[in-house]
Amino acid sequence: MRISVQQEEFDLGAEANTFAAGDDANGAIVTFTGVVRDLASGDLDVMEIEHYPGMTERALTKIAEEAQQRWSLGDVLVIHRHGRLAPGDRIMMVATAARHRKDAFEAAEYLMDYLKSRAPFWKKEITTSGAEWVAAKDEDEDALTRW
Structure with a gap:
């Protein structure tokens, strides 16, 4: 399992290849x-993402461990960026590996639902007309109820 909260960009292909290498027991790898x-109709300059160092990593580790307990996973990867990100920049990556695709897909969805609604990140949209904090959407909160 690897959890990384980082400011720098990540190489999607390199991360996926590294994650996939090494364990021949996994028959399924899911990445998101x-x-x-x-969402500001062409008005977004940057998305500013803040977090509390230490607390955020502990929270992400806990939810990844919960995913490993609920599903038969060979490995989990969560990368989440912070700082100022422009439209089109990668914010995060989740990868799950399992013997079977059902476990890999469900665990990835579980992790994403948690990251969208409960992970300790604070997002602010900065547009040409000002700045506004972004709250979790009702549908993101509702998605957690299935777990």
């Missing part, structure tokens, strides 16, 4: 990459 969207 989140990208900054411009």
Whole structure:
């Protein structure tokens, strides 16, 4: 398991290849990459993401460990960026490996639902007309209820 909260960009291909290498027992690998969207109708300059160092890593480790307990996973990777990100920049990556695809897909969805609604990150959209903190959406909160 690897959890990384970082400011620098990550290489999606390199991360996926490194994650996939090494364990022949895994028959399924699922990856998801989140990208900054411009929901401000072309007005978004940057998305500023803040976190509490230490606390954030502990929270992400805990949820990844919970995923490993719920599903038969060979490995888990969570990368989440912080700082100022432009539209089109990669924000995060989740990867899960398992013997079977069902476990890998469900665990990846579980991790994503948690990251979207409960992970200790604070996002601010900075547009040409000002700045506004972004709250978790109702549908993101609702997605957690299935788990």
